[in-house]
Amino acid sequence: MPIITTDKIWMNGEFVNWDDAKCHVLTHALHYGSGVFEGIRCYHTKDGPAVFRLKEHMRRLYNSAKIYFMTTDDRLGDETRSYGVDELCDAAKETIRENRDSLIAGNKTLNGNNEEKIECYIRPIVYRGYGEIGLNPLNSCIDFAIAVWPWGAYLSGGDDGIRVKTSSFERINSNVLPPNVKATGQYINSILACIEIKKSGYQEALLLDNRGFISEGPGENLFIIKDGKILTPPEHASILKGITRDSVMIIAKDLGYDVKETDIDRGMIYLADEAFFTGTAAEVTPIREIDNYQIGKPGPITKEIHGRFFDIIRGKVPKYMEWLDFV
Structure with missing residues (x-):
């Protein structure tokens, strides 16, 4: 953009x-x-x-x-x-x-x-x-x-969900570089994954950790929903512990959902009922397709969390006003 x-x-x-x-x-x-x-x-x-x-x-x-x-x-x-x-x-x-x-x-x-x-x-x-x-x-x-x-939506087409592809590039791990650090040089890892999938016609990449489990996107954390439960990769999956990720976990729990940090393999994603990315740039972006497996349009849980998140950042929910620092 x-x-x-x-x-x-x-x-x-x-x-x-x-x-x-x-x-x-x-x-x-x-x-x-x-x-x-x-x-x-x-x-x-x-x-x-x-x-x-x-x-x-x-x-x-x-x-x-x-x-x-x-x-x-x-x-x-x-x-x-x-x-x-x-x-x-x-x-x-x-x-x-x-x-x-x-x-x-x-x-x-x-x-x-x-x-x-x-x-x-x-x-x-x-x-x-x-x-x-x-x-x-x-x-x-x-x-x-x-x-x-001024910067609008980072991932275009987010309202209907985006198309995601698993990258052949592995996410950095703590034996190489500290994944929980936002260092400029470390993002070459994300850039390679991004270029790879863009050239294949997809909108965003998904990276695996060095064990073959899902880690995260190039600049986003991943959530999937199965049977009403919300799952997200844990810290040991070489993720960056995103601040939007933390916010969404709190929001989802406050809405009464069961949220669990757990290892997620590719098969679990392909069979997910819903999926979405979170991040400062991505905000809450639904995923409709991963590796040609159809997840479908944004589901009810994704929509509820998405709506709640945007109400919070707009200052419409008093409970979360401490998250806002007025200019």
Whole structure:
């Protein structure tokens, strides 16, 4: 999906013009993937724009940075430049406010109407910058950036369900790279799977773990429904423990459903009554077909969870207001 530009990007504590947000071609992260990032969404509500589970996302960003030695005590960065989780939360909201007018204009373009909405995708990234070339990153500076822009549905055709294919590429496992970390370099694994299935005419991939069980999509967690029970792969299946995944598990349990984290093989998916992906970009996206096996149009449980999720992010369910951080 083409990027709809906004006015400013937050870089190392200052706002710069969108077109001036650049890095040197010898930036360490550009060559070696030495960066960590998050994907977060801000939604329109009747009380103004609100970021969904902002603190949890920034806490995960900190944890990812810690794994790659990009933290000092409880702060992201080093002795030259560092930010705490709360400071990055404030910076994200400040970036939205700074881009208010361009976000409203961008959403009008995206949605094809004149509604004045502030909705956006938020991309904070922490990366090893210019310093040294070589596999040792520790002498390269740590840089920060936060960008926001209007972004619609990530997986097109989601209302009717998407077509999914199992990739021949295996999901990374903890003996190779930590799966529960959002590091830039690790997403080459997802990119290869995505390219493979796109060239085969499908909309999204599904990756297996190193035992042959279902892991997740390239950027989404998987849920299936069988006989009224909701199943999702566990952490040991090399998944990223998604924040939307966690939200959906809580929502489903609150709706009275039995939710279980369990190993899922391919046969279980092919015989599922319903299936859907979750993720910040994907939100809740129904799956209608996997490997040419027909799951069918979105079923009643998927529809109920989907509807509840969107009511929550729009600020319509008081019970979950703590998940919203108003701008």
